[in-house]
Amino acid sequence: MVRRSHRSKPGLDLISQLPEDLKHKILERLDTRSAAKTALVSRQWKDVWLRHGQLAFDWHDCHGEDDFVSVVKTITNVLLLRTGPVKRFSFSIYREFDTPEQSDLDVWCLFLSRNGIEQLYLGILPHPDSENLTIPSCIFSCQTIKRLYVEAVDFCGPVCAPHGSILSGVTSIIFTAVEFKAKASGIRGVNIPNLEELILHACRRIDNFVFSAPKLKSLTVVYTFSRIELKWFELHLLRIKTLCLTIDSILVRTLHFIC
Template sequence: MALDRISNLPSDVVENILSRLSIKEAVSTSVLSSNWRYKTAMLPHLVFDNRCFSNKNLTTFENIVNQVLLLHIGPINTFKLSHRDRLATSDIDRWILHLSRNAIEEFILDIWQGDPYKAPSCLFSCQDLVHLELYNCLLKPPSTFKGFKSLRSLDIRWITLASDVFDKMIVCSPLLEELTVVYIDGLTRLKIDAPNLQYLKVNGDFENVSLENTLNLVEVSIALDGSYDQRLVPGNCSNLVKFFVHLPHIRRLKIKSFFLQYLAFGDLPEKLPEPLLSLNYLSLSIRFKHLKELLTALFLIRNSPSLKVLSISAEEDQAVLVEEAKYLLDDNENCLLNQLQIVTIIGVSGVETELDFIRFLLSNAPVLKRMTVKPASMNGELVKKLLQFRRGSAFAEIIYMDP
């Protein structure tokens, strides 16, 4: 007989090969020989998704999950369940109960359709969880729930829960390093208290976003829906200062949608208590016709002496153009951006405020290497004006991209 090279591979190599197949394909290898009969039964990473079957037979899908779990030998480190169609709640409950008895470390539940799935109480007893992802779920943990002591990464999207449940999940998960929060029903004010948190992504309709004990954050991305013009009344206390006082080591920051407008509320200080010395990447969505947003954007740029990469997205707006913007930019002519090397600006329409902002960047960035400009629509006049602007860097290249 010919030498079976694959069967004689080390067990960890075989496991790596099987882990790259769908569950359906991995299970089918059990008929190859007696040596392969139980290899899939010992896989520590189980992924059940639409790759398993080409049809929409839910019964077949549920049967294969039942069969794999029933025959499985050894620990289950990862379990992912994702399906386009609504699965039976009783089946999911039973699978989670089984996993809760197996020291599961990574659990991903992606419910695509139907009402939010109410997570069973046994999920909250999984104290070995390191990574947790939940989509379209209702979370009501038992009163005995004290957080996840081993959790390092939490990703919750389109979840329904009460504010006290969210607070307990964050505060009582002391090792949490990565957090993604997207569209949470039942939560209007987002408060994040996580001393070990390093990566944060927020997207949703929140009236307030507050950070506490987040001094280790290095990467933040926040997008808020809805206008804050009428929802909040500006006061003397700056949202900008309250937010950045908890981000002394931030390196990458993305401000999208209406979050810049949220930061613009309150009195704008002359400078931050401490400059953003580590910030080297900044992405901003700006409504250039709003003076306060432009002021806030300039404030962030001025207070980021290590900034190397700047990405700007011009948001469309019907507001009347503010004449003060030109004088504002002129006042900042002496603000040198000594580290800025790469600038990308998309969605500009060619209004004076946008052009003045581009001129400001070009003239105040002595080591600028490349500025890429992509307008919202074809604009031949914009190209001519860009070429006329003075450049603070002799090596700066302006790249114009057609929309």
């Protein structure tokens, strides 16, 4: 009995006493639900999990209202229990049933904006009869975000932008299936000071997204669902190095002036 105890204890120590950076690398290779279960292994693993700053919630297998309610609660609890910064956060859901409430998304993003978020991915495809959620206003004033990827979450812009700037730390933005909604003192004429790359894919009402980006190097606009006026491009043509457009019936009336 003594020998068995002596042999099993080192095995447990090998798992629990792994270097912290190695534990984080292991967690990065697991989906979030599996990573959360490591907290049951030992106190050391629990501490690492609560400090782990890369969270991905890609939910495609929920069935029924009760199941989805539990998903929302799980995400909220996981975030609020963090004891360290969350540098990367991904949430995507493509379902025919429920999607998060706007208030849920607001709570998540407010927490992230105050806890060091650097890479944010939001993909929330609603039911065809439902309206898209909107990007929470706290994201526009967050100074730590560097990469922003948004799919099917609409852009209303902030009510006011301090010093006329939004997303001050962002260098790369990808918007897919986003509608830019005009709003008083909102998204017209704002400055995105460090933006270097902007990709707009299948977006709507792009003319409403009037901004300046002094460091912009690459601009991609593809499969837009509305006509874009020449003056929208004129703001950026002199400084960008790469321009990618789709030439279709929607854009041709504008683009023939550029050629």
